[in-house]
Amino acid sequence: MKTVSYLRNSTNLQKNSIDMQRDTILTRSIEHLLPIDEEYLDEDISARKLSINQRPALKKLLDDIENDNVQTLFVYKRDRLARQKEEYAKIYRLLKDKKIKVIFGASDESPIDYTDVGELFELIRACINEREGNQIIERLMQTRKTNFLSGKTVGRLPYGYKLDKDSNKIERIEHQLEIVIKLYNELLSKKHAKVRNLTKAVNEAGLTKDGKPWTAATIKNVITNPIYMGTREMNINKEKLTLEKFKHISIIDSTDWYEAQKILEEISSKTGSSNHDKKQLTFLLDGILFCKECNQLLKPNNARNLDNLKYKCSEHSHIYINKEQVEQTTIKMSLEFFKNLIKSNFTGLSQRYQKDCKIALEQEIKQLNQQIDSIQNLLVQHTEKWLEANNKSKKDQIMSDLIKKHDKYTDELYRKENIYSEISELVEMVKKISDYHKELPNFEKLDTEVQQFLLKDIIYKITVSSSSFHIVFKHPFFEAKEAFNNVP
Known part of the structure; x- marks a missing residue:
């Protein structure tokens, strides 16, 4: 049976991630005297968005494991295999059933454990990995939100507008906007009982969208876009953001725009309702x-x-x-x-495991507190040295050291916060099961x-x-x- 490795990165912005994973795994394979027979690589593939069946290399790896072709698996971290806890649970059970030896490339990744307590731990780790993945997305969404509200991100513009890349400002395409105005006027005339009648009238009048006839869908997309009244909207992570500072490019006032929405809703086809409640x-x-x-x-x-x-x-x-x-x-x-x-005995097992983990985590927090105190003292000392220094180059050197120490201080605080989160996860998991027991009756x-x-x-x-x-x-x-x- 083979010794294999699995590598994955999420986006093309993480190309170096593959090289880093490969180098780390190679080092680990040399340490274990296990040459890698085959590499499974999923490039630019998100484990959060795509299922196992949509990740070709992972699917092939799991098939090979299922067919008893794999004995040892090298992978950088658990989250390379899966970000969703349900998928990780499925992979873990297969690894356990086939007694696959899993060796992680990351030095801070704890070994996989196939005992009953280990299975509980793996579930908790899967929950944490999923949460971390969601936090990454939240940070990205927050950046997108900030950029949109500040005007840095323009996004995709609708019919009638274009972006001046030099000034990053939205410009009007007048001949297209003239057609959009006619669409609104035709709708506001209230001559059409259904959207298809409106669509037919627009096309018979010779109005086209870039040489193509209008459809009910393209008309709706235009009519319902608030940019035509000077307001931009963007949906980010199910949150609708509104930016009202584009009156200079509007072609319809807000009263008429909202009236158009009302009319459009009235003439849109309604689907039949079911007799079932x-x-x-x-x-x-x-x-x-x-x-x-x-x-x-x-x-x-x-x-x-x-x-x-x-x-x-x-x-x-x-x-x-x-x-x-x-x-x-x-x-x-x-x-x-x-x-x-x-x-x-689940509660007892959970509590025992929770206690053991809590002791280990609290010990780690104790060590971190000592490191944080030490770094704080060094920051004070370096600050005093900087104040006393007369030479500019010496001040610059001390400032450089100060920045490094401060970065390390921030990292340690972040690690400490993560450990507290892990302790909370342990408590929450047992509580969650008790809540299920109360809710189901x-x-x-x-x-x-x-x-x-x-x-x-x-x-x-x-x-x-x-x-x-x-x-x-x-x-x-x-x-x-x-x-x-x-x-x-």
């Missing part, structure tokens, strides 16, 4: 039911008769399950699962969105065959099975 149409397990034969998600299948609502596999017609049956049974089994989990009283969120938060996946289904829970990867009779 919202709660009945909520498929609680949508996204976690999988076909046992092809591992594809089962899709909700609506029906006029509520008794015939199902989840079905689009590839295998004989794989389906009655909606009410699987949802009610899953809720019941989830409740039983957490009852048994609370009654078992009142499941029917919860809002449907809360019900769906709760089930997806505790269940890793449900595999459905023609005669049974198999539940895998996330905390910590216990399983339950149930046989059933399909309802046609």
